Amino acid sequence: xxxxxxxxxxxxxxxxxxxxxxxxxxxxxxxxxxxxxxxxxxxxxxxxxxxxxxxxxxxxxxxxxxxxxxxxxxxxxxxxxxxxxxxxxxxxxxxxxxxxxxxxxxxxxxxxxxxxxxxxxxxxxxxxxxxxxxxxxxxxxxxxxxxxxxxxxxxxxxxxxxxxxxxxxxxxxxxxxxxxxxxxxxxxxxxxxxxxxxxxxxxxxxxxxxxxxxxxxxxxxxxxxxxxxxxxxxxxxxxxxxxxxxxxxxxxxxxxxxxxxxxxxxxxxxxxxxxx
Amino acid sequence: xxxxxxxxxxxxxxxxxxxxxxxxxxxxxxxxxxxxxxxxxxxxxxxxxxxxxxxxxxxxxxxxxxxxxxxxxxxxxxxxxxxxxxxxxxxxx
Numbered sequence: 001x002x003x004x005x006x007x008x009x010x011x012x013x014x015x016x017x018x019x020x021x022x023x024x025x026x027x028x029x030x031x032x033x034x035x036x037x038x039x040x041x042x043x044x045x046x047x048x049x050x051x052x053x054x055x056x057x058x059x060x061x062x063x064x065x066x067x068x069x070x071x072x073x074x075x076x077x078x079x080x081x082x083x084x085x086x087x088x089x090x091x092x093x094x095x096x097x098x099x100x101x102x103x104x105x106x107x108x109x110x111x112x113x114x115x116x117x118x119x120x121x122x123x124x125x126x127x128x129x130x131x132x133x134x135x136x137x138x139x140x141x142x143x144x145x146x147x148x149x150x151x152x153x154x155x156x157x158x159x160x161x162x163x164x165x166x167x168x169x170x171x172x173x174x175x176x177x178x179x180x181x182x183x184x185x186x187x188x189x190x191x192x193x194x195x196x197x198x199x200x201x202x203x204x205x206x207x208x209x210x211x212x213x214x215x216x217x218x219x220x221x222x223x224x225x226x227x228x229x230x231x232x233x234x235x236x237x238x239x240x241x242x243x244x245x246x247x248x249x250x251x252x253x254x255x256x257x258x259x260x261x262x263x264x265x266x267x268x269x270x271x272x273x274x275x276x
Numbered sequence: 277x278x279x280x281x282x283x284x285x286x287x288x289x290x291x292x293x294x295x296x297x298x299x300x301x302x303x304x305x306x307x308x309x310x311x312x313x314x315x316x317x318x319x320x321x322x323x324x325x326x327x328x329x330x331x332x333x334x335x336x337x338x339x340x341x342x343x344x345x346x347x348x349x350x351x352x353x354x355x356x357x358x359x360x361x362x363x364x365x366x367x368x369x
Binding site for chain 1: 284285286295330331332333334336339340341343344359361362363364365366367368
């Protein structure tokens with residue numbers, strides 16, 4: 001791959017970085033990232049990855065843009081209300097950078113389709129909004145040995161961790177299983193400031209860029225804990241857990257689980273659409 | 277032992293919205309018993325019905341997860357910082 005003059009100009013501010021250079025830029029243009037959820041985390045992550053010239057960006061989201069999303073989901077505009085988020089995201093990212101191939105998946109990610117979808121990407125960015133999807137994404141990434149950047153937010157708290165399956169702790173090493181329905185306030189009750197989602201989403205984008213470039217130290221083996229009210233970042237250690245049910249010595253989980261959806265006010269069918 | 281305890285947002289309802297304060301305990305279990313006296317309801321958010329620490333909330337002494345130390349028997353010393361960190365799932369959707 002040879003960079004065009006336009007690409008050299010467009011990416012000049014990162015090409016001049018000693019750790020990036022023309023070689024790094026070529027890696028980015030050949031790189032691919034799948035973003036699960038074009039919401040508060042996925043929006044800023046997708047924007048920075050597209051700007052940086054990541055060659056292929058997949059966007060999985062089954063929702064349509066709603067007016068109340070625009071306070072934090074900076075991929076979408078007022079005119080997009082009612083459109084599928086994956087389409088709105090594709091248009092916005094293409095407008096920013098024509099180098100990027102954006103692949104929209106207007107679908108709900110399930111145990112049936114996840115392995116096929118993640119297969120074609122270098123690293124997965126999880127910006128989903130519920131525990132069933134988060135555990136499904138973790139397990140699928142571990143089973144497929146696919147790197148994963150996890151980010152989560154709750155009110156003024158944020159968390160992020162990067163997972164290199166087989167090399168560093170996975171999300172289940174950290175939190176063995178999701179909480180049962182009812183113990184955690186619903187998404188709609190919780191509330192969020194857009195900037196808090198932005199901080200965590202941008203950390204996830206940065207992790208994906210570092211992974212593709214092969215530079216720095218990934219956020220593996222520790223959980224980054226952010227609090228927006230005192231602007232504090234802390235890290236706690238997350239060792240690989242030999243008793244982990246998915247990546248431990250004797251894993252109990254060998255196939256994907258669709259947990260019951262509970263972070264919804266309206267009742268919905270099971271995550272995979274079955275009537276279990 | 278006087279330790280600093282950090283309470284995560286989802287549990288601050290039980291602590292009168294306090295995010296951080298000083299409490300006492302020779303180990304994690306004693307600390308949680310003391311917290312329960314002051315903030316009733318906290319204990320059952322941390323322990324399941326069988327009396328084991330829940331699997332979606334972790335407790336750290338400084339940077340270390342007590343599951344890899346001595347779980348709730350992990351001893352505490354003056355000045356330790358104990359953090360309760362729950363799994364959070366929001367993505368701002």
